Amino acid sequence: MAYTVGIVGAAGYAGIEAARLVLNHPEFELKVVTSNADAGDKLSDQYPAFAGLTDLAFTTHDDPALLECDLAFLAVPHTAALAQVPRLLEAGVSVFDLSADYRLSDPAVYEAWYNAPHTSPELLAERAFGLPELFAQDLAQAAEKHAAGKATLVACAGCYPTATSLAAAPAVRAGWVAPDLPIVVDAISGVTGAGKGCTARTHYCGADENIEAYGVAKHRHTPEIEQILGAPGRVIFTPHLAPLKRGLLSTVYLPLAASAAEGFSTEQAVAAYQETYAQSAFVRVLPAGQMPKTSSVAGSNAAQVGLAYHAATHTLIAVGAIDNLCKGAAGQAVQCANIVFGLPETCGLPTAGLPV
């Protein structure tokens, strides 16, 4: 009695990670994987780790079998999801969109940052925002809708926004953070985050033994972080690329309001965060004095958060680590789908990766 699943844009790194998770999921059955550029190829041709695991081959995005799935994961570039989502919903397919197209509530903000018109803004009001630890109610509503037999749309949070918000949102929501000061978000991603496209930057000899900042002062995840943290115009976000495959670390500098700063301590922050995430199967808050490593979460849907208070400047430093392809993309989408389809949140999702 498994739910049938299609993945649109399955040949990219987020798409193939979704395929991995669905293939290992006890309640989902992978039926369709599309990639216009790779139609006809088997998944295992491009990703030989799948040899013996599946004989599925890519079809094109217009594969009619997609419309018969119970749910679809969309792992296409921004604007390409705009073309797919309405027709899938109309066909009764619930959509878990890994692209940016339905994340921003305000279509004007989307259009300003993505330089493209939003062609289905009416869907923004009803979509759920897919970051379950912070938007539980959105997903609860989507689950109700699903239970009522309706197709739902979940706009899954991006990789940088996920690591950043898991680290920063509890402090913001607790009212600790000064409402008018800038928030610096300085993050580092592995090369899967730069995508499967071959460029001078993603060539082994360009990425190896190199660190660089990119998209400085203009990366498109900025408005998404601002939306989640309720800090429009106040987020300074600098992503960096480092030589590893999977892993994303976000170091967030939260200036405390004077009222909160009085007597504030790392221990207090840790205690509050641990309470916030006490019920979470995936998010772990480290004790004071410890900081997360991306290798602790690689391959899994887990996230780790570390905290340190810089008393001299009244700044809480919050560090979040995730696997950018799993909790930062496909794993989160599966987590959202589990909730919407009434399954245990952790169903089919690894909570731990390789120890070494």
Added chain:
Amino acid sequence: MAYTVGIVGAAGYAGIEAARLVLNHPEFELKVVTSNADAGDKLSDQYPAFAGLTDLAFTTHDDPALLECDLAFLAVPHTAALAQVPRLLEAGVSVFDLSADYRLSDPAVYEAWYNAPHTSPELLAERAFGLPELFAQDLAQAAEKHAAGKATLVACAGCYPTATSLAAAPAVRAGWVAPDLPIVVDAISGVTGAGKGCTARTHYCGADENIEAYGVAKHRHTPEIEQILGAPGRVIFTPHLAPLKRGLLSTVYLPLAASAAEGFSTEQAVAAYQETYAQSAFVRVLPAGQMPKTSSVAGSNAAQVGLAYHAATHTLIAVGAIDNLCKGAAGQAVQCANIVFGLPETCGLPTAGLPV
């Protein structure tokens, strides 16, 4: 009704990989993990990927709880297993030994290569050799013994011998290989193969951006490969170290007997190998023209084999790829334990790793 498991030497890389697999195993329950050097520490202190997964802490090797387990995985250095195996067997604990101590049938060969006396040679005759795809009968006998209520000893094959033999043994057993010519085994391992000990060689700045050969003409896996292939004194084995964590590739040069070389082809070899491994859940033989990548099997118990015939010299080149910690160590031990305990061979074992 799970079987209870102890891991002796659980803090090393093979031991902690065994812990990962047992923690994810539906029929095994991890009860005891020992490490004399780390007693008192939690597994998750040293391996934070385990945070939230287990609260187990290391005890010392003489932990009496070990003797109450149904089975034990031994991941201690050679000679240290000699001290543990007899007392565990006496206590009725079945032992899956990842060390080299019981692999060589002839104690004189052991003593010559390991420069230490073998203190329980009487166990060599009755131990099973743990490489299920090639020694199925050994494991079947061990399973019978277990079914009869007796504790069993399985000496699991080493990492280099596993990759090498999966690639070479079918040709040898088919009678293709000249019985008097040398067999060159040239292999490359990731740094986990060099162990958890910190040395100039395993320091990041020593291993990164470096390739080197080591143990040339004298590595201790040589007699084990010779034993498996039935080629005493004929194996020239050269291991290399390369900058990656997990993964082992062995390229084997098999000189064909004149009778076999006549009209031989890569396609013929592939067809025969595919038949040999047709029932194997873990070993995959690639079509002619393809060669295995270690990244295709990393994190899983899978192995891949590629073949190419060099007609000018009548040499079959057989390449085997495994994850040295999984199929080359802990995964293989769990696979053996599954068989001995009457479980499906793949129980709790990943057949595919990360696609990227």
Added chain:
Amino acid sequence: MAYTVGIVGAAGYAGIEAARLVLNHPEFELKVVTSNADAGDKLSDQYPAFAGLTDLAFTTHDDPALLECDLAFLAVPHTAALAQVPRLLEAGVSVFDLSADYRLSDPAVYEAWYNAPHTSPELLAERAFGLPELFAQDLAQAAEKHAAGKATLVACAGCYPTATSLAAAPAVRAGWVAPDLPIVVDAISGVTGAGKGCTARTHYCGADENIEAYGVAKHRHTPEIEQILGAPGRVIFTPHLAPLKRGLLSTVYLPLAASAAEGFSTEQAVAAYQETYAQSAFVRVLPAGQMPKTSSVAGSNAAQVGLAYHAATHTLIAVGAIDNLCKGAAGQAVQCANIVFGLPETCGLPTAGLPV
């Protein structure tokens, strides 16, 4: 007519990099290399890239030949330099100290951060601070002293302070930066920065495929950065470790004063910085829209700086890239020595590394 050189603590990464540079220097002659732990070993035993280049062997720190050198580079841990500097100066040896012991002008600050008494605070007033692009006058005075026949002490800037200050100081000195707001310094270093000591963090299998923050809110380079930027108590410094050998990138967030922010632009910042560094042989300011890569400077004494203005928050983002062992340690020390000894600043120093 070369100057004779000793290196104290030559077996560590900064020390051996100093050896490389001195061995290639046309006016310096390497006479003594000390390492208490490695005395008797040849440099080329531990660092085989030196095979054929030198037959020098390590001696102990008390080697009397040290006292006959014209100059010494000190690459020992903090507090160990305190023991060496006075006796070297007394012997007439000019000292270029790569440790932290004489960097902080105020011994009380040293004692607070390093948790050790400063045993020769009288030397702090007369030492030069070794970061030539920003403290030219210090080095000019040291050169005069040398010309007058006196031994001099140069406290070379640390790796993080160098990259950070080259990126941030011109803005601060131009008066752009708000004098009362915190400055966030978020930096990433390769593993040579963590030293030659073998630990779980520097083991290949701990560092590979991992990013982590360390020393959060308490790293000892903080007061040094504050001293250089004239921002006591205002610097929030977070270093990270990434999987590469050499390279350090520092991303600095400079909140502009209201007066400066009016009409400010990236282009304006770039133009001013390019003028500041117009005469520098080593520092290059990139055009607006470009950001530095550590691979562009690895192996050389070069530094690159990129700038981007975040208008919404009136923040100038300045990114500096260096090779932590060269411009961040040994190269800078040689640069300082060149100046003090009246040689061309670039003498023996690579201005470009490997293109790939």
Added chain:
Amino acid sequence: MAYTVGIVGAAGYAGIEAARLVLNHPEFELKVVTSNADAGDKLSDQYPAFAGLTDLAFTTHDDPALLECDLAFLAVPHTAALAQVPRLLEAGVSVFDLSADYRLSDPAVYEAWYNAPHTSPELLAERAFGLPELFAQDLAQAAEKHAAGKATLVACAGCYPTATSLAAAPAVRAGWVAPDLPIVVDAISGVTGAGKGCTARTHYCGADENIEAYGVAKHRHTPEIEQILGAPGRVIFTPHLAPLKRGLLSTVYLPLAASAAEGFSTEQAVAAYQETYAQSAFVRVLPAGQMPKTSSVAGSNAAQVGLAYHAATHTLIAVGAIDNLCKGAAGQAVQCANIVFGLPETCGLPTAGLPV
């Protein structure tokens, strides 16, 4: 009075390494760098390590300025050199060809392996083979020709053949190797060896944490190795790709003739090799018991050779390490040019790389 230099195909990895070496060469002046695909771009745009070092920009291969250079380095793909060499020689430009086009003495062998007609076979008889340590006479003749005012052609040895032959040729030339048995050459290269082209194999996420064999039983360097070693049809060559940028290690298995094997020892081999290379500025033979690391030679024109005798099979194992881009390509070409132009062989060539 520098010689003027052009580099054809300067945007690839071998070409840009040639640019690095020429820019640092005291007697060569870089005048022209061509790349049809990159014409108009500055070298430093693509290779920012060159920023500040040169303002040269790429022109197209038909740049007339090429014909006015004293010498040219050709770093174009095979067959493309065929189109350039004759016209350069006619114009009086001495050519150092890094491609395979003029390496093989027999045009029929070229045509069989490269699947293309050789359009200037008459040049094969007079070209020098560019591997100075083994073909000194070839280069001496070329130098005479140059001294007589004639343009010369040097076909520089490939990367795998260089490392392999430096390790194997002394044994072959000493008459130790059985004349009728196969020679196994098992080699590993860094990713620069796979070229600048972006493919699934050279993408960071394809190459990182992976080892694989490629071109098994059919790599085009096979006939070149056979030619150098005088072993037609007897070389079995298997190249592998490992995750590092620069570095190539070749492990060669040389079956000794019965006459030589009698009483043979590693020490004897080492002594003979050390004598062979006693005058070499670049090749170093390691003592018995040591094996070369690629990190010992990266960035330099050095080569290291290690030897071990496997008595049981009468096989000498010879391991050679080079930097594939330097001694394996551009460095060797510059070394050849130094000899031909009457300069010291080491002129402008690094004999040591980075210690760490």
